[in-house]
Amino acid sequence: MNIRWHMDRDPGGDLSEGLLPVEVLEGQRYRHAGRHRQWQHGRFLSKSLLCHEAQFLGLQTTKPEQIRIQRMSAGWPQAQNAEGRPLPISLSISHCGDWAVSAACAQSAGHVGVDLERVESRSQHFIGDYFTEGEQGLLGPLAESDFDTRVTAIWSIKEAVLKALGTGLADPATSVEVLTLPQAHKDNWKKAQVQLTGAPNPKVRWRLVEDDLVLVLAQLPVGSWCMPSA
Numbered sequence: 001m002n003i004r005w006h007m008d009r010d011p012g013g014d015l016s017e018g019l020l021p022v023e024v025l026e027g028q029r030y031r032h033a034g035r036h037r038q039w040q041h042g043r044f045l046s047k048s049l050l051c052h053e054a055q056f057l058g059l060q061t062t063k064p065e066q067i068r069i070q071r072m073s074a075g076w077p078q079a080q081n082a083e084g085r086p087l088p089i090s091l092s093i094s095h096c097g098d099w100a101v102s103a104a105c106a107q108s109a110g111h112v113g114v115d116l117e118r119v120e121s122r123s124q125h126f127i128g129d130y131f132t133e134g135e136q137g138l139l140g141p142l143a144e145s146d147f148d149t150r151v152t153a154i155w156s157i158k159e160a161v162l163k164a165l166g167t168g169l170a171d172p173a174t175s176v177e178v179l180t181l182p183q184a185h186k187d188n189w190k191k192a193q194v195q196l197t198g199a200p201n202p203k204v205r206w207r208l209v210e211d212d213l214v215l216v217l218a219q220l221p222v223g224s225w226c227m228p229s230a
């Protein structure tokens, strides 16, 4: 998949080091202290990822203050140089409580989407509203011990793919359909087959981390479609 990713738990302390004044201003949109901290953690982690993986990603940049991560109006993060020129990479961020994950690939490799979700019980209404009939068939009996994990994985795959597309949940969740969901174990990637309405099929991998978190990486090939700016 040619994707690099970093995941960590909020280390505490000051995470504003390396943020540009324009980013500090942008962060003020998050008025809830917990969400602001998540946003700051995501920026900190993403800049660290881009600096550590600069060579792999084909970037000259090796210092956090040389990178700006701008929130585009559709919500997706665009990596730019300090002057605001887009860097030739695709970047995606996800938060779950005090965990964050950031993933990036060279623009020539496609568009990346990452999602992190805690395994939890979701209602039959939720499944009926957001899962196709085929996906409901992948879940198996409600009594099975991994039922909640499978529901969480399918949901997380949808979010990761819609992030790679740049629309998020502004597009219907059913526009992403999971066709196969091989059982993943802790720290062991599995490929899921996924189809997407109106765009080429994404490559998708999922795994369990830290016992109760589902991590998904999705990648869409470079194509004639483009990320929405609005």
Ligand SMILES: CC(C)(COP(=O)(O)OP(=O)(O)OC[C@H]1O[C@@H](n2cnc3c(N)ncnc32)[C@H](O)[C@@H]1OP(=O)(O)O)[C@@H](O)C(=O)NCCC(=O)NCCS
Pocket (backbone or CB within 6 Å): 038, 039, 040, 042, 071, 074, 075, 076, 077, 092, 093, 094, 095, 096, 114, 115, 116, 159, 162, 163, 164, 165, 166, 167, 168, 169, 170, 171
């Ligand atoms: C993008 C979305 C799927 C994120 O899901 P989530 O599980 O709530 O949150 P996550 O922590 O996994 O992801 C949040 C990150 O997604 C990224 N993101 C937001 N909108 C995005 C988009 N349209 N495309 C790609 N990435 C997006 C951001 O980097 C954000 O983190 P940041 O603000 O700290 O930079 C969801 O919030 C969304 O679709 N928002 C758009 C608004 C909308 O239409 N809502 C309808 C609700 S039914």
